[in-house]
Amino acid sequence: MKTVNGQEIIQLFESWSPKKLACMENDPIGLAIGTLNKPVNKVLVTLDVNEAVVDEAIAQGCELIIAHHPPIFRRLANIRTDNPAGQLYEKLIKHDIAVYAAHTNLDVANGGVNDLLADALQLENRSILEETYAEDVLKLVVFIPTANAEELREALAKAGAGRLGSYEACSYTSVGEGRFRARDGANPHVGLIGELHVEREVKVEVVFPASLKNRLLKAMLNVHPYEEPAYDVIRLDQQTNIMGLGRVGYLPQEMTLHEFAEFVKQQLDVPTVRVVGDLQSKVKKIALVGGDGNKYIYTAKRAGADVFLTGDMYFHTAQDAQAIGLQIVDPGHHVEKVMIAGVAKKMAAMCKDKNFTVEFVQTTIDTEPFLFV
Template sequence: MKTANGQEIIQLFESWSPKKIACMENDPIGLAIGTLNKPISKVLVTLDVNEQVADEAIAKGCELIIAHHPPIFRKLSNIRTDTPAGKLYEKLIKNDIAVYAAHTNLDVAEGGVNDLLADALQLENRQILEKTYHENLMKLAVFVPDDYAEKVRFALAKAGAGHIGNYDSCSFSTNGQGRFRALEGADPFIGNIGEMEKTDEEKIEVVFPHSLKNKILKEMLNAHPYEEPAYDLYTLAVETNEMGLGRVGTLKQPMTLEQFAQHVKTQLDVPCVRVVGNVATMVSKVAVVGGDGNKYIYAAKRAGADVFVTGDMYFHVAQDAQSIGLNIVDPGHHVEKVMIKGVAEKMTTLCESAKISVQFIQSEINTEPFIFI
């Protein structure tokens, strides 16, 4: 195991929860405070960053904090150390503690906040509630001499081309003849300078997500024997890698809305919930959005949900939900705390696989601002 560098840790994090999948305009994600260009031995994982969390990081010897809620949400015009926010930033900087925020990208990521909430609620047959991200598939058609076709096919598959659903190494080939003439300055693999050449070739076609384009082309060019390979590259209308906010799934057994509200309280570890709907109604299909899900009541209804679990429900939105026959269970915004354990465990696994030595510590500070009487 090697000593971790902050950049390496965040590269692993972003391989799971990349910035590009964030779904809020100008979401202030990424490095908020400090530097990642330093050795890291301990990382504190927290929902929020306040002064108590900063003190916890100092006491536990953490050089990096990974938070869900960005500590700097709006652009700063100044940093005054006689304000609560300024004092927090000063404390973090003086103690050389970097803060990295993963907000809506962590909501959307597979295994992120919304999946963790769905796991806690024991939802089955899970689907995305509101799609917010996708990539277009691309197709590469490359012409390869017959004797090298298998080598190029293998290189393309290893780079991630030809992965379709539950299948990998998918490709299609047709045979034909290639014709060319090498000009002065060329170093032909087949034939001679100035002479027309004809050779048996295989046209290999593979598809892949747009994000893999550079990697696919690099591996193809490395494996191809020709000095100047001939290939075609297309962007397809077919979409892949669909991701989004919220999840919708089914309960193992139907229950009344009142029973389900108790289930939410227990599973999400909250003292109380707000409920909209007839508590005697039977519910089976559940939609969930971590944090503030007011915008998604109609998405939940379109998805066929009997009940929608989300926080920060506004009075008039609750009335709208009532009018369309959608039950609501509001356990508050702070249930996103499920990310603390989830991120710590996921990052421990990723770093162990990469043979990076770093400890992920779950914050014990309760950042819920509300008390219930």
């Protein structure tokens, strides 16, 4: 097993939940406090960072906290240690505990907060509620001697090209002839200086997400035998890696709104929920957004949801939902706590695959501020 530093852990985390997925303007994600440039043996995973959570991290000997809700949400004018926020930051710094926040990027990520909520509710045949991220598709067209074509195709596939749905290593090859004359100063792989040379070549074409462009070109240049390879990169009129906020799916079996509300309480471990709608109506198609999803009521309605599950529902927004015939179940914002076990399990598995020696601890602190009486 390998001792790991904080930067390596976060690089691994961001391969799953990259910052580019964040869908809130100026979302304060990333390293909030401390440094990642240090050895990390134990990581505490939490929804929120408060004094009790920090004390737990200290007691557990954690060098890093991964949180969903950023501990510094707005730009600071100062850090005063005579107020609660300043005292919290001071304690973290004095005990050399770094805090990393993954907010809306973790909401959007596959297997992130919204998928974890959908898992808990056993939703089937899922789709994205609101698309927030997509990558353009590019095509690399490269000409190479026939003898080197297979090595090129393998290198491009290894770099991530040619993945289409459930297929990988997809490419297209056509045969032709390449012509060139090497001038003085050249060092041609084939042919002679000053003579027109004809080489039997193939044209290899592969598609790939735009984010892989530099990696693909590097892979191509590393295996191509020519000093000056001939290639084109073409932007296609399609997108891939489409991701977004919220999920829409179907319950395994139809139930009444009242039964669904009870099911939510059980599955999401909450003592109570707020409901808008007819408790005896039948429901099956569910839309959900973890946290505050007030602005998505019309999106949920257009998706054909029988019920929209989200937290922090405003009074007038609830009235608007009622007016358009959309039923609401509000279990509160704190149900995002599903990320604690989800992130700890995911990261432990990813680190094990990398042979990293690091432990992920799930917080035992309940950061729900509300009491239900």
